[in-house]
Amino acid sequence: MTAALLHPLLADKCPAMSDAAPPSDEALVDATLGGDDAAFAELVRRHKRRVFGAAARFARNDHQLDDIAQEVFIRAFKNLQNFRRDAPFEHWLARVTVSACYDFLRKERKHRETAPLDAIDFDLSDSSVERAIAASRAREVLAWAMQHLKADEQLILTLCEIEERPVREVAELTGWSESNVKVRAFRARHALRRIFEDHAHES
Amino acid sequence: MPTNPDSNLDRLLRAARDETPDTSRFEFAFETRVMARLREERSASVFTWSWKLAPFFAALAIAAGLWSRTPTAKADSLAGLVAEASRGSEAAALVHFLTGEP
Numbered sequence: 001m002t003a004a005l006l007h008p009l010l011a012d013k014c015p016a017m018s019d020a021a022p023p024s025d026e027a028l029v030d031a032t033l034g035g036d037d038a039a040f041a042e043l044v045r046r047h048k049r050r051v052f053g054a055a056a057r058f059a060r061n062d063h064q065l066d067d068i069a070q071e072v073f074i075r076a077f078k079n080l081q082n083f084r085r086d087a088p089f090e091h092w093l094a095r096v097t098v099s100a101c102y103d104f105l106r107k108e109r110k111h112r113e114t115a116p117l118d119a120i121d122f123d124l125s126d127s128s129v130e131r132a133i134a135a136s137r138a139r140e141v142l143a144w145a146m147q148h149l150k151a152d153e154q155l156i157l158t159l160c161e162i163e164e165r166p167v168r169e170v171a172e173l174t175g176w177s178e179s180n181v182k183v184r185a186f187r188a189r190h191a192l193r194r195i196f197e198d199h200a201h202e203s
Numbered sequence: 204m205p206t207n208p209d210s211n212l213d214r215l216l217r218a219a220r221d222e223t224p225d226t227s228r229f230e231f232a233f234e235t236r237v238m239a240r241l242r243e244e245r246s247a248s249v250f251t252w253s254w255k256l257a258p259f260f261a262a263l264a265i266a267a268g269l270w271s272r273t274p275t276a277k278a279d280s281l282a283g284l285v286a287e288a289s290r291g292s293e294a295a296a297l298v299h300f301l302t303g304e305p
Contacts, residue, residue, distance in 0.1 A: 037238060044234040052226035052233075066229050066236075073237045074244065138218035161216045193212055 025089035032080055040080075044073050047090060051097055057158045058101045060143060064108075072100045091172075098155070098173040105151035145195045153188035160185045 023031070023039075025046070031039035051072050052065065059065035076096050083092050142162075146154050159170045160181070167185075171178045 037241070040241075041234045041238050044237050048230050048233050049226070052230055053223070056224040056226055062229065065226065069229070069233065070237055070240055074240060077241055136222060138215050139222045139224075142215060142219045162220050164220065189212070193208060196212070197208070 026085055029080060029083055029089060032077070040077060043076075043089070047093055048073075050090065051093070054094070054097050054163075055101060057162060058105060058154070060108075060147075064104070068100060068104050071104070072097045075100055095173055098159070101158075102151060102155050102174075105154050109151050145192055145199075148195045149188065149191055152184060153191055156181065156184045157188045157192060161189065 023042075025043060028039040028043045032043065048069065051069050055065055055068040055072070059068055072093070076093055079096070083089065146157070149157070155174070156170070159165050159173065160167070165173070167178050167181050170176075170181045170185075174181065176184065
């Protein structure tokens with residue numbers, strides 16, 4: 001099936017789409033840099049699911065999720081000329097995504113209102129872990145605890161612990177050295193645990 | 204049941220990992236929204252730049268106006284022209300033309 005059949009509307013607007021095979025991401029990047037907006041729309045269509053998946057780990061609500069995802073693609077569009085073809089486009093986009101999420105966390109930390117502690121009845125040392133998991137509240141409980149962490153701690157925990165990315169990949173995504181990533185991950189995990197413990201003592 | 208906080212934290216993180224949020228409703232027509240925002244930002248940036256440059260051009264216009272009204276500036280430019288014109292015969296004609304003398 002040709003790209004034109006897959007995307008008949010785009011084939012008219014975007015010369016890169018009129019080839020027999022679906023155009024590569026790099027071809028779409030070139031077309032976008034040449035002023036073809038339809039090519040960029042096609043790039044967004046291709047990669048939006050992955051970006052939304054990553055952004056959902058950081059956003060606290062639907063509004064934030066949409067904002068982060070849009071910010072990622074706006075930044076990608078503005079910095080497209082910096083995309084070097086030494087790695088696939090999706091790797092470059094992943095770095096843009098992490099950067100946008102990190103900036104979002106830093107900005108959000110300044111304006112954030114922490115949810116009331118009473119809303120979360122949780123203790124790492126007892127069966128409330130079981131209850132949270134059984135009630136599909138693990139994300140909610142973690143999101144509450146994460147709110148008390150610094151932006152870099154939230155980022156590193158999400159990438160290393162929740163998404164289980166290898167240290168080397170996290171280092172590439174964040175621009176931090178591998179040893180720095182390890183140290184930050186260790187400290188962030190320690191800080192997370194201490195938040196749960198403090199909460200257990202308070203309640 | 205494990206009561207070690209570290210292993211419980213691991214289990215919590217694993218459970219959070221498994222809870223994949225459904226983002227499909229946000230993905231609908233997302234590219235349209237992104238492109239609309241891009242167009243909006245482009246037009247906004249042109250507008251913003253024109254406003255940013257407005258004080259510069261206003262200051263430039265005021266400075267040019269003030270300079271042209273300064274008597275020393277007028278006198279200097281006229282004296283320079285006269286001195287330059289008086290060096291040659293064509294220049295002398297230019298002086299006569301400018302001064303109105305025969």
